[in-house]
Amino acid sequence: MKVNTIIRGCVIAFPSTAFIGHSAMVVILAVLLFCGLWELRNNKELIPKNSKIIAFSFFAAFLLAIPNVILDQGRLAALDAPSRYLLCGIVLLLISRQKVNIEDYIHGVMVATVIGFIAYPLYLGYYLDLPRYRGELLGEEVNILSVAYFAFINSLILAYSSLYQANKNNWPIASLSFLLSILSFIIGYMSGSKVMLLCLPVLLVLFILLVGKLRKKYVLGIFSLAIVLAVASVSSIMKSELVERAVQDIEHIDDSKMTSTNLRLNMLKSGWLSFIESPIFGLGYDKRLEFQKSLNEQGEIKLSKKYLKDGKHSMHNEVVNALAKKGLIGLVLVLTLYFTPLWLALKQSTSKTAQNAGVVIMFVGSFILIGFTEAPLMGISTSVYYAINIIFLILSFPRNDTQKAEISS
Template sequence: MKITQNTFYLLSILLVPTLLLTTKNGSVAIVAITSLYSLFFLVKNYSTLQVNNFDKIVIGCLATYFLIYIPTAISDGSTLRYFQGGIRLLFCIPIYLALTQVFKDISKESVLKYLSIGVILGSIGALILAIYQHFILQMDRVDGFLYSINFGYLATALLCLSSSLTIFNRQLRPWLVLAVLSSCTATFLTFTRGAIFAIPLLIAFSYMVSWKHINWKMMLTVVVLLITTSIGTYTFSSSVKKRIDYTVKEFVNIKEGDLKAARSSGTRLYLWAAAIEAYKESPIIGLTYQEREALNKKLYNEGKVNDYVRDLPRGHAHSQYFEMLASSGSLSFIGIFMMLLLPMFIFVKHFWNTQSIWGFTGSVFVAGFILFGLTEAPLQANTISAFYGFMLATIFALIRNEKYNHKNDIN
């Protein structure tokens, strides 16, 4: 059967969330194939391609994370690891440019349908895998084909998408409700605190963004589902209860100034302090990984960090923001703004102006990654950065189509 150009892109939009947590790098492969095909598409249709100011902003959002690390990589002279996250966002630029053309001929109802099906399949698949690992394999923290923290963040990212789409997609709403429950439960079974604690904050953010425009009945339904699932998981899973109680105890220790007793959360504070010291050493472009390792050993000898920080390879800060601050210096502020804050502003503004599903969905999706970045550097990871870049490219292209091509609008 011959797959048309439009069908190819719709299948990509379906398969990326479907394969995100149910396969090992399956979604990354789809993003890579779509990027290569998009390059071919752009070369073939170069004469009809029109790049406006909005496109230039989007290209900047997808390229800046790569560009800000060029000075540090040159200073290091020995590794391409600095670009491991940024290069995947860079590869999503041709996808965005191709989608701006393709979406002129694809109804938004079709995009909504394919994306919703992908999120539903991906969320249910994530839950099945999590249940298998937790209850059959007796794993304390499920991780799928990833590290448990990354699995938790991506499950929450699917939760952001499924909960947003539930509000707008009447046709698939029962299945999307199931996706909300599935992705939320899968998140809890990873015991990833940065993802779990992001859920109530994302609910609050959704209310803040949408209080003038949203269907309150559907919003309340989603909130009740999330709260019920959270309480149920805490009540019936002793492991989840133990993890949450352990976190509360750690916060008490930190409040009392005993960072060593708060081994996990306290260590993160040490890591962030070390990242700030790295920034002080080189505030313009940051330190290389080798220089950060040496600095951490020095800080340990001075009694300012613990042994975990001393021995950590590359001086990893376990925070998107502190990691970028340490390794790209003041350039990190540009990177954070372009990669996270500016997309958030564009999506929120578009939703307020048009009550668009894509503005709201994009806002909640990016808000999730802003929160994830507080306690980990998720956008350095292969699967996460590819997924984030792909979804940004897709949502930006949909919003561009609404701004400049007013056919087939849906609200």
């Protein structure tokens, strides 16, 4: 079997493996590493510039975390996620001569949505009657937040794909993409994670743009159907645990009851005060733990003992989490991971690569939105998910003429 065939299979399979769990994603990463090492024997082509830039941004994530190892007196916890970026950067350089078809990537997201809908809402939610998917799937405890993140991201990618296909007058695929986008949103909101609420405004905008592409005689019918679906969706969502938890959080905002929102507010305050204490390199893990205990004893924050055992706990915000643990260096790390792929996508966006650039914007934009409530870039599973997706998306862009000429020579 050819290497490009194996990599194509990885592109299609990866979104589905993300729903299965961390181990499945690591298997895909290992396969990509093997393919890269196999290709290394005879491949003498130059490494494309785009791949170099993304790989170096991944390497920077690792290098910028080293000061925290020193701060923690040799403890390697600060390298948990950055070490995964380092490995993914190496993998990207090894397979950088391969070409990924953006349609394969979209098809993979579609397949993942179908599998995810069967596994979570239908099997865990309805058949086993497990609220918020609290249980095991294939022998592993379900990571509820990860399921919500992946559903959030897939929903926006498919909604954008629907709009893109509508622009091409490919209405069968546009309709299928939009339907799957809704199913992906259902996967997420049945998890009960309030982060899905951030997805709704973007979906609404994409839906309005999609309707704007319809012929006038179809608009009234589509709007009528949309209203029926909206009423049904709102009725369902209002009865869901997601809304119940959101209402409870609002009722108990900033009081003694430790809701998830109050927890986030306390962690944000703790993170900001930690940054003020050490703005350049942050406090690291060990010192931040002691500092957080001190704040708790002084009554500055209110956290249970569960969050005072280890300084690794997330600040529930990507930027504040980086500032608290790694200071301004951490902020540079996060901005590098966010904006390097966005910059490359926008720089290379043409009429032929509009879909590629749009998917990159949806993917990274989803991570930025999720980053308001969590810190997925530095998660053990979500860092692998982010890096591998960026690898596939960057390899979907065509090489420019200069690179082709250099390779030919």
